[in-house]
Amino acid sequence: MDGTTMKYIATKKGNITLPCLEVKIVDINQVQANNYNPNSVSDRNMELLAESIIANGFCYAVATVWDADLEKYIIVDGFHRYIIFRDYLEAKEIPVIVLPHDIAQRMEATVQFNRARGVHQVELMGDLVKALVEQGVADDEIAQTLGMELEEVFRLKQITGIAELFKNQIYSKSWAMMEVDENV
Numbered sequence: 001m002d003g004t005t006m007k008y009i010a011t012k013k014g015n016i017t018l019p020c021l022e023v024k025i026v027d028i029n030q031v032q033a034n035n036y037n038p039n040s041v042s043d044r045n046m047e048l049l050a051e052s053i054i055a056n057g058f059c060y061a062v063a064t065v066w067d068a069d070l071e072k073y074i075i076v077d078g079f080h081r082y083i084i085f086r087d088y089l090e091a092k093e094i095p096v097i098v099l100p101h102d103i104a105q106r107m108e109a110t111v112q113f114n115r116a117r118g119v120h121q122v123e124l125m126g127d128l129v130k131a132l133v134e135q136g137v138a139d140d141e142i143a144q145t146l147g148m149e150l151e152e153v154f155r156l157k158q159i160t161g162i163a164e165l166f167k168n169q170i171y172s173k174s175w176a177m178m179e180v181d182e183n184v
Contacts, residue, residue, distance in 0.1 A: 007021050019099055020061070024097070025096075026095075028085065028086050031062065031064065031072065031073045031082060031094060032072050034075055034076065034079075036110065037110050038111070041080050044147055045147055046083070047147070049081065050084045050089070054089075062077070062079075062081055062094060062097075063077040063096070063099055064096045064098055065099050073098065076101065077109065126157070129157055129160070130160045
């Protein structure tokens with residue numbers, strides 16, 4: 001790794017390396033995507049990622065390997081952050097960490113990183129929406145900042161089973177009562 005000494009933490013399972021402490025700022029033109037990542041992100045989630053980077057900063061360096069033949073950093077994890085930085089924010093540089101992986105390790109790491117992120121559980125998302133409502137955050141703001149449609153926010157509020165979350169909501173009439181002749 002560029003002649004530096006890798007930092008690590010000793011654990012019961014052995015030494016764990018800390019490449020996160022070896023962040024480098026590199027020219028964004030020296031970074032390129034790998035040709036095997038099966039992960040894709042919707043346009044809406046890309047917008048949310050851009051919003052997150054703008055609001056919270058660039059919190060996670062792009063994991064790469066150095067390809068001496070290409071003289072480029074090849075992305076192992078962080079392709080979508082890279083795209084936001086390069087195309088949307090038009091950054092000239094980007095923070096990367098360099099892993100000492102061969103091609104098989106790179107491919108495995110890419111899938112491990114992707115799968116380890118997991119998925120959001122509906123009940124926990126409902127609890128999160130409930131907590132935001134209780135903090136006074138408006139439904140449309142929740143939808144915007146969490147990358148949801150307003151209807152999804154309403155469904156999550158409904159799942160929590162708290163009528164209080166729906167107070168002060170305007171409802172449209174979905175049906176009206178009327179008398180019907182039973183002989184018809």
